[in-house]
Amino acid sequence: MNIPAIAIHGGSGTIVFDAKNSELKNEYLKALNHALDEGFEMLKEGLSATDCVCKTVMILEDCNLFNAGKGSVFTAKGLHEMDAAIMDGKTLNAGAVAGLRGVKNPVLVAWDVLQNTPFVMIAGEEAIEYARHKNFKFESDSYFFSQLRYNQWHEIRGDDIMKLDHSGEGAKFGTVGAVAVDAEGNVSAATSTGGMTNKAWGRVGDSPLIGSGTYANNKTCAISCTGHGEYFIRGVVAYDVSCRMEYGGMKLEQAANHVIHKKLKRVGGEGGLIAVDSSGNICMPFNTGGMYRGMKNKMDSFTRIL
């Protein structure tokens, strides 16, 4: 038992850092370390895993380096559409939002859905109305603007096909997430995303879908995914890891690695995930060139990209 513990991710993909952008690399590591330190501190202070993953994802949403919240990419219409989900592994309660625009912290709305509504998921214009009705903080377009994201979008706008989020020189899947186990051994997961650059038609990825991009269950583990969402939906990836543990008798590491390196890899599904079980075991597999990630417990702490 090595609890409490936390792990976070800031997206997966082919991430290339060399001499000319080594400063950017340090910024990413610094941002990850900041979120990790804050998240772990909350756990040490006795906050629940659900509180912790929500607040840690908020920190990542507020950082414009990641494709979620402030750093969200542009849709085909030049908007920012955000999805988020949170699940509590003790109660199996969950909350999710899809298609939010203008909301500063989508994960907070997901958490509110979990706590204060009879629903699990709300989406679209009425979900935005809900966020207004509940007085969540909204930001103007300028808050979400970044020249880098704009240039990425500008490059491909008008093309019929949707192109993925890019960062640095290689293709990268945005999305941020956190999984945690608190001092009582309860696990929780949260995920938030700005979707894909130039995405059209109200496409919803795996992030806000319980069982696909986000899942938590004290019996098995808490999981947050990042990658090419459609593969994660078809594979019901987060719940698949959980089921391999619960029904197949696999340990966390074996289940998570199998799903990412065999099941997904076989069908060309690129991405990764972070997972923690109630004993504090952490696993962060990915089948892409890199994944912004980090973990922290009483014994150990690190952040990595490649």
Place this chain on the structure above:
Amino acid sequence: MNIPAIAIHGGSGTIVFDAKNSELKNEYLKALNHALDEGFEMLKEGLSATDCVCKTVMILEDCNLFNAGKGSVFTAKGLHEMDAAIMDGKTLNAGAVAGLRGVKNPVLVAWDVLQNTPFVMIAGEEAIEYARHKNFKFESDSYFFSQLRYNQWHEIRGDDIMKLDHSGEGAKFGTVGAVAVDAEGNVSAATSTGGMTNKAWGRVGDSPLIGSGTYANNKTCAISCTGHGEYFIRGVVAYDVSCRMEYGGMKLEQAANHVIHKKLKRVGGEGGLIAVDSSGNICMPFNTGGMYRGMKNKMDSFTRIL
């Protein structure tokens, strides 16, 4: 092996029929028999399971007795918002739509998403734009109007809480669905719903969520669920049945019954599901007073309510 085979449902719940509405009961059975006969005929003619479940669900969407398509209930704003999903168990491709308004056959749009886009799920205003862009048939408000649904909504509108779809004298969960195995042993599932009477804030239930309300995999089975959606989402019910078979070694009947009668029942999750495996075994468990349902293969055919 008893293939091809098809099963359908038209929602679960406490369904009360007595002397004064025995005619309505006959109408339900007639509608179910019509859809079953048409669906089975398609399979005999060699149509794929995916073709078959799509077209069979269309027949149910066009019947105003069921809460999907034409018969969809009213939302809190007096609108009709529809969700649908379809999954092909051979390819594991899937398509889903949420929050469609005015579209005659939501399942057709889901099927188009599966076939003609790189996405699995689209939602909200842009999904409606997509349906218009692809020239799907739209209908006016009068097409979706029914005095019964209107009265149900009128009774509870303005109340803060969302009340469920009602039918006859007892509470009933709407939703229609079909599962089929074709002559080649491929399984598919499709689900379509008008949601819940007076639903607010863009609530999305389990029907359009792959793994929750709809799932298909040749290795295990095809499943379509009906019931209190939030419990089906938290339990990732459709994929849970599949995983109990794939990883837990259960047969279809054992897995489906366990999920409906034990796992869901324990947490108060009301509803049911229909499932078929690639050998043509069919299972249709429910933990409510009744479920509109039917099955047909070369040897057998029946429709039932209680």
